[in-house]
Amino acid sequence: MQPIIATPGLRLGSADDLQAGPGTYVRNGSIFASALGYLKQHTAQASPTTNAPEKVSTKPTVFVSRRKEQAAVPDVGSIVTGKVLRINTRMATVAIMMVDASPCKEDYQGIIRSQDVRATEKDQVKMHLCFRPGDMVRAQVISLGDARSFYLSTAQNELGVILAHSAAGVAMVPISWEEMQCPKTHTIEHRKCAKPF
Template sequence: MQVLPGSLLQVTGDVELGEGLYRRNGCIYASRVGTVATVDDKLLQVTSRRTNHSLLPSIGQTIIGTVTRLTTRYVGIDISVLETTPPVYLEEPFKGTLRGQDIWPPEDKEAPTQMNLAMRPGDLVRARIIGVGDASAGFLLSTAIDETLGVVFSKCASTGEPLVPISWNEMVCSKTGIKEHRKPAKPSNK
């Protein structure tokens, strides 16, 4: 079964979780892109698969990418997956830019304006392509369109453990309970 970060797995029985999976509130979720595999009848893990594919990202498509840089006005993202059926794993990432005004819904008057309160380098983000910028910007992205868009996987700055969403603008360390600001995506049931 192909999974994306935040995908809920329907698992029966007692299993051990390997790479690419985590447990939250008794449910098992994927923390990375790949295929769910069973090892030794009890250990579940997500194995990554990269394919050589000639598809280009297009406007309206949902992507998965990694935050690579932050400025006061935008977030730079390396696009690595096109969320199609089945997902397309890009051999080389495409550049994407998430502008400050495209992170939070416009009606959200309490949204923070600082980029580091929405995302941080290394975060895995689900976003939608809304346009094409110049060569330095690449594809223009948005997480404000839908509540399932935003940070789908992040690690705690102090422990390196996975963060779990607890509100529209916070995530908590799965080990220590330390809260960090993010723009989390609502977990998907894919």
């Protein structure tokens, strides 16, 4: 049976039927999850040796077991999503935010060198026409690089800028593999666009 993942605020049941355990709270007669983790239930059993007159609760206890999440770490071949921090004539510096589909818990930095932007005409790449600070990009890790940065590539068709905002602050729409247009002002800006899935 697939384990149920509880998210904060998820209603787990009625306080009349269940007892609140770790990772939960009671509000208005209902029990809710207060943490992210696996939903667990423990059935209380009265001890046969006890002669105490007080009433012992036999309601099952519901609780959220916090799983230790593995931190996402970029590796060669991983597809990463990140935000362009700065550019110069030779490269773009990217703050890596996600590895494959997992968010990063630590700060990783990537570099897209001009020769890794596209597969053809590598010597004619102008970085300011491919990326701008603030752009969200999808890229592939091609090398572990140096101690500070991973080397990234956007040479494949499905890699490149996935979200960019125009000067008017509106999310632009890709109209070709190297151009995006603002739907408000209709201004066209150059980018190395990622082919949408």
